[in-house]
Amino acid sequence: MRLSIAEFTQSLQFRVLAAASAVMVLFSILAVLVLVKVFAYTVESGVKARLEASLYGVMGVADVMDGALWLPPALPEARFNQLTSGLYAWVQQSLEARGVAETPLVWRSESSLGKALPAVRYLPSGEFSWQSLTLGGEPVWVLSFSSTWSLSADDTGYFQFSLAQAQKPFLDQVATFQRQLILSFGALAVLLCCIQWFLLRRGLRPLPVLARQLVDIEAGTCQEVTGHFPLELQPMVKNLNATLQSERQQRERYRHTLADLAHSLKTPLTIMKNTLNAPVQTQEFSGSPQDDPKLVMLDQVHRMDSIVQYQLKRSVAQSSSTITQRTEILPILDKILGAMEKVYRDRAMHVSLVSRDEGEGVQALMEEADVYEILGNVIDNAFKYGKSKVQVTFVRAPRVFRVQVEDDGAGIPPSQRETVLARGKRLDEQDVAGQGIGLAVVADICRVYDISLDIGASQSLGGALIQVSFSYFQRAV
């Protein structure tokens, strides 16, 4: 798929390439600058060393004659004797000690003849100076040294020897070096960018493959991502497939729930329709409650309401995804018990919570809404059918955390326990006036999370005992 420039600039490939190229260019520029600088410094240092040697040579041929400093007109080093050789020398005398602020020229090399000598700052005796000046219009490096000479028994002269080297040949060298460096680094940078682009394309190739597979999944031509992917992408592919499967299962469940709901409502709707369509004479109330049209309608409305509630709660419970929340049980239990004590205040129920400490920090591996539904329905059941006492007990086992809810009511006979749990499924099959759908919803939620729900008899209170075994995580307390 060809991308527009705007689209390409948004791609990972472009970003990595642009970043790496920018770094490489910056590195190349800095490298060139540093290398040129180093080279120039080395060149200059070399010139300085050579000039120093030449300076000693010039000083070596200097002598005192008749109370004055003398140097031969021609020096041993030939370049001092050639015009425009680029190498110059001159000697100045400081008369400061004699109270004269002048530095007359004592001698100059033949190479410097006709050129305006630069003004070199005068140095104290024994000191060197290195300066970049102009001699006869051309840039030069100037090495100067000041020394004391004994001109006679009672006269001392202060002389400054200065040697100058034209910079141009060396600067030309540096410029050539710089040009070659720029070309070399430039070529290297381009080559590295190309290599990098190639390696990046190769490295990122699994991503377009993944994208194509996702398009196929959206089009319905395949169900999951397949193929071999690099190690870094494997966890993502695995989770993507798990999420896709979960979404598929959820869609199936919703389809089934709607189908079940539609199917379940048909029976009460049919009854209501028949009741409304019955001829007038047969609608006369015979005295029997089941013949009273109003009661029949109310009964069917109640049944439809129960069916809708049950199916809705079932669909919510079954929509749990692969990503499971952790939910603390104790705060929810406290809220529900508080709510029940409010709602059932007239009954003055006595509520006890046994082994409360065991519940500190316990987190059920379950969505919060589902924990509410389980505990809410079970505890509401105990309050509704208990006489005066409800007891909640926590029991911690290695892999499960059990919440036991007991009441002192009539209990649930063994023969009815399965019926109570399966009641929601049978709402469309039989008349279920009496107990509601609460425990059926609890059973459905437990089935989704694959946790156990047990109904038994309470040994301590004599009524029902309902136990839910949650999978849990212990938070640090």
Added chain:
Amino acid sequence: MRVLLVEDEAQIRQALVDRLQATGFVVDEAGDGEEGLYYFNEFPYSAAIVDLGLPKLDGIGLIQQVRAQGNKTPILILTARDHWQEKVAGLDAGADDYVAKPFQAEELLARINALVRRAAGHASAKIAFGQIALDLKEQRVWLGAQEVEVTDFEYRLLAYFFQHPDEILSKSLLMDQLYGQDAEADSNTIEVFIRRVRKKIDPDNTLKPIETLRGRGYRFCPQVFEQSS
């Protein structure tokens, strides 16, 4: 007794108003949370019915604000989503009971009456002081073993006195509770009813259970029935 109904669905609201009025309640109605809050702040109620799914200010927000202002009116919540998380949230916010939609009107009325009784400190529907008794559920009055025939307004007045014993109840408060804010009843009507009720529950005029406190209102002192029995 005066109740507040806060429900945004007009048909449900009207049906409930009709039913509550038929049972003898005076009903104020609001269609959204903000209007409901206004009514809570302006008038005293024996109880309130609040739908959780309200526009402008939702039911839980309304209840939280009402309780934060120190208003202790008993509140029954109506919830369309019968999830425990929502029911507990409503009760936690300060409601006293809940009813899930669709509901049987009888169940709602029974729960409202229970809330009103509870608020007055009565666990059961029957309130008795010595030889006089009043059944809030059946709306009947007895003096000893004999049932006392009372009209609708007379019953309402007595029921309000029974649930607020030893309290000074002003004429305007009694007017609001029995007639509502929009009614144009004459304040003398209250005096007429007080006189008639006195005759019915104290035929010999010896016990004088209903005191007149000039300029302040009336006070029902039920202990006279306990002392005489």
